[in-house]
Amino acid sequence: MLLLFLKLEDRMAKDGNGMITLDREFCNVVHNPDDLNNFVYSELLTNMRNREWLCERAIVAPTNEMVGQINEQIMSRVEGDIVKFLSVDTVMDTEQVTSYPVEFLNSLELSGVPSHKLRLKVGVPVLLMRNLDAPRLCNGTRLQVTHLGRNIVKAIIMTGMAKGENVLIPRIPIIPTDLPFQFKRLQFPLKIAFAMTINKAQGKH
Numbered sequence: 001m002l003l004l005f006l007k008l009e010d011r012m013a014k015d016g017n018g019m020i021t022l023d024r025e026f027c028n029v030v031h032n033p034d035d036l037n038n039f040v041y042s043e044l045l046t047n048m049r050n051r052e053w054l055c056e057r058a059i060v061a062p063t064n065e066m067v068g069q070i071n072e073q074i075m076s077r078v079e080g081d082i083v084k085f086l087s088v089d090t091v092m093d094t095e096q097v098t099s100y101p102v103e104f105l106n107s108l109e110l111s112g113v114p115s116h117k118l119r120l121k122v123g124v125p126v127l128l129m130r131n132l133d134a135p136r137l138c139n140g141t142r143l144q145v146t147h148l149g150r151n152i153v154k155a156i157i158m159t160g161m162a163k164g165e166n167v168l169i170p171r172i173p174i175i176p177t178d179l180p181f182q183f184k185r186l187q188f189p190l191k192i193a194f195a196m197t198i199n200k201a202q203g204k205h
Contacts, residue, residue: 037074041194044077051144054125055158059195064109070195078121083148085118085171087187096181105183110176114187120145126155127196130172130189136162142193143167153188 030036040057047053061067075082089105091097106116114129128141138160146166147154153169174185 033070033073037070041074041077044074045079048078048123051156051158054144055142058193060198061195062198064111064197067195067197071192072119074194075119075121075124075192078123080121080123082119082121085120085188087114087116087118087185089116089183089185092175092182092184100181100183105185108183110178113174113176113185114189114191116185116187118188118190120148120153120190120192122146122148125158125193126153126190127193128169128189129191130174132169132172132189135160136165137167137169143169143190153190 028039030039036059040059041047059070061070087106089102089108091100091105109115112129120126122145124145126143126145128137128143129139131138136157141160142158143155144158145153145155151171155167155169157163157165157167169188169190171186171188174187174189175182176185
């Protein structure tokens, strides 16, 4: 990686305008999402048994919507049944219950908050969205799902100081702080991590 940066820096110095033209020495060009998915996750069913292989790759996209679409597309190639987990959403102030019906709360997609509808399969990589047991289980830790229970997800840590450890991830209450009202979402603090947003990908090893 250092060599790559040095080459880019040298090229910028020669161009003098800060613009870089990348050739195939630095990247592989694909022309549609399926080609990208197949290139990054080639022979997925065989290779995903290797956690090192799984951990060293991810597709980066600019929006949560694009990330969600890519994750669903790749998860459809994984063997096994999808297990769907629905959150329990409640308004904290009982006087506001009629103003914010459950259907509205369920529809909220907020940064750093797990979705109301979480779809998982055994074997898929996931990203932890909350600090549960620092420094072992921190926001941004990548794990691989090994078992899906009603109230517990079993997984193996793929990154950080506790790499290789088996852990249990419970449903936890999450209260967003950037809304004009307070509500609580009880859900697993996880999201699929075949793809992730650019800001989430920064610094994740």
